[in-house]
Structures are given as structure tokens and as C-alpha cells.
Amino acid sequence: MNSRPERVVNSRRRRQRRIRRALVSRVRRRHDWFGEIDLRMLERALRLARHCARAGEVPVGAVVYRGDSIVAEAANARERDSDPTAHAEVVALRDAGRRAGSWRLDECRMAVTLEPCPMCAGALVNARLGRLVFAAHDPKAGACGSLYEIPIDPRLNHRLPVVGGVLALRAAAQLRGFFRSRRRNAGSEDQTAVRDHGPRSPARA
Numbered sequence: 001m002n003s004r005p006e007r008v009v010n011s012r013r014r015r016q017r018r019i020r021r022a023l024v025s026r027v028r029r030r031h032d033w034f035g036e037i038d039l040r041m042l043e044r045a046l047r048l049a050r051h052c053a054r055a056g057e058v059p060v061g062a063v064v065y066r067g068d069s070i071v072a073e074a075a076n077a078r079e080r081d082s083d084p085t086a087h088a089e090v091v092a093l094r095d096a097g098r099r100a101g102s103w104r105l106d107e108c109r110m111a112v113t114l115e116p117c118p119m120c121a122g123a124l125v126n127a128r129l130g131r132l133v134f135a136a137h138d139p140k141a142g143a144c145g146s147l148y149e150i151p152i153d154p155r156l157n158h159r160l161p162v163v164g165g166v167l168a169l170r171a172a173a174q175l176r177g178f179f180r181s182r183r184r185n186a187g188s189e190d191q192t193a194v195r196d197h198g199p200r201s202p203a204r205a
């Protein structure tokens, strides 16, 4: 007989499994290629994003995988590398190409926490990526449905199926939390500046 805490944990796990299965089957109704593995990789990307937020990066994580094995994974590293192209997707694709020994990644999929921007969507097309799964839509910069539809643009020489909006609430909450705490910190830095420079400093203007 299980102890009470064990029973609670087990029932919570069963409930989570049910929720996951329901989510996968809901997405599969419109995208029959989507499976449990895609959801798992997206959850992994969310964990990567959470870590990079702690390092002061806008939290975005990306995983490139083939079947159920991970080829490469990365988080946004723009601040760390002082590199405007170091979005999670580009960093992960570069690493995936090196590891696979080929720039062509048509057997791979990517799971990413935020809708790719035009640069990253272009990189996915250039990599001939097989499939894309992303979480939150990005109405200000998204190029996979929001502002542009680069992965399915018939004028380009490669197209790839895309599913967006999976675990979107979690990803959006992560981003909101990051920006909220950055604004809070910026506020306290302003206060410091006012204290350091006195009321007539430009920081006060």
C-alpha cells in the first residue's frame, strides 16, 4: 500500500499524463505529424529559456532533434556573445550542422519557445529543416505566421510544416516575468543614478 504523499504524487503524475495526452491529440487533429516527442522537446526548450533568463538574456530556448534524439540545443546568447545573430534558433542550427556534419538538416525538427523572427525563419529554410514547433506567437517580430510566413512561402526553395501556439501560455508567462523583473531592476538602477548624481543630474531629466 502506498503512503499518502506517494499516492498524491502518483495521482498528480497521472493527471499530468492525461493533460499531455489530451494536448498532443488536440494538436494532432490539425497536424498529424505532431507527437509526444515534439511536446517533450518544447518543454526542454522552455527549461533552456528559463536558465538563460537568469543570465540576463531574453528567455528563448531551441532544441534541434531527429526522432527522439537531440542533435543540438541552445538558448538566446545575444548578451553573452555581444552578437545580434545569436538567437537560440541560429545558435542551435549552427551547432546541429557541426554535429551532423552537414548544413542540410531535413531530417531534423526544431522546438523553440518563441515564434522565430525573419532572420531565424530564413535560417530554418536555409537549413532545409524538416518541421518546426514553437510556443508563443510574437506579434512584433514573428515570421512564422504573425508578420510573415517565411517557412511556407511558395516563392522560396524550401517549405516546412509549422505548428505554433503549443504551451504558448507558459512561454508567454516566462517572457512577461523576465521583462517585468528587468523593468523593476531598471527602475532601481534609475533610483541609484538619482542618488549618485543628485537631483540636477541628467539621470533625473
Ligand SMILES: [Zn+2]
Binding pocket: 087, 089, 116, 117, 118, 119, 120, 121
Ligand atoms: Zn530570431
